[in-house]
Amino acid sequence: MRRLLIASLLVLGAAAAHAADRRPVVVELFTSQGCSSCPPADAFLGELAARPDVLALGMHVDYWDYIGWKDPFAQRAYTERQRSYSRTLNQRYVYTPQMVIDGRLQGVGSDQATINRLIEKAGKAAASSPNLAVTGSGAKRVVHVGDGKAAAPATIWLVFFDSKHETKVKAGENSGRQLANYNVVRTMAPIGKWTGSAVDIPVDLDAIDVDCDGAAVIVQAEETGPIVSAMRIDRAKR
DSSP, X not given: OXXXXXXXXXXXXXXXXXXXXXXOEEEEXXXXXXXXXXXXXXXXXXXXXXXXXXXXXXXXXXXXXXXXXXOTTOOHHHHHHHHHXXXXXXXXXXXXXXXXXXXXXXXXXXXXXXXXXXXXXXXXXXXXXXXXXXXXXXXXXEEEEOOOOOSSOEEEEEEEEEEEEEEEOOSSTTTTOEEEEXXXXXXXXXXXXXXXXXXXXXXXXXXXXXXXXEEEEEEXXXXXXXXXXXXXXXXXXX
């Protein structure tokens, strides 16, 4: 019995180490404070944000602003990003709350069982990602993407986000509610391209005028195709 227990622990330890080596699965939630069906998905994103195997990002769209409440975090760029996903994922329309997983899969953001299955499926593909690293300290960093197989030229995105916001909504479908939003993306900028050969890109984290506590790098085929690699940046070293 003792040998069986030790063997089981070794297998679990090896599996955990292998999982730790994988890059995180990117989950983008397209949401709005003006959408009454979004708060459960927002709360679920908060749970996903605590997982080391997931890079959770809240993308606030602006097409709900017309019904009485202007989402302070909504940007047209994220609406356009979602519309681009609708084309690459062969959807006829956009909706909230929608989660896009690794640029490959999508589902209703509040359907936790389905989203968890999609994350697990995407995680298997994430194991073959090219090496991605960020070196340096302070504001000056270097983003390194290693050699790998590129089906199409990939955009290297630098993403800044706030870990949490709480907002008292005064109008619209969620009027009177105190909403919590997690990993709210404030800016997302392309910093270079990757075509399969190793590339190093110097980055100045202070060059983008945004005060956020979270940052990440995403390597994505085209601009809204499958995500090739991703990692968080530790801003605490600044």
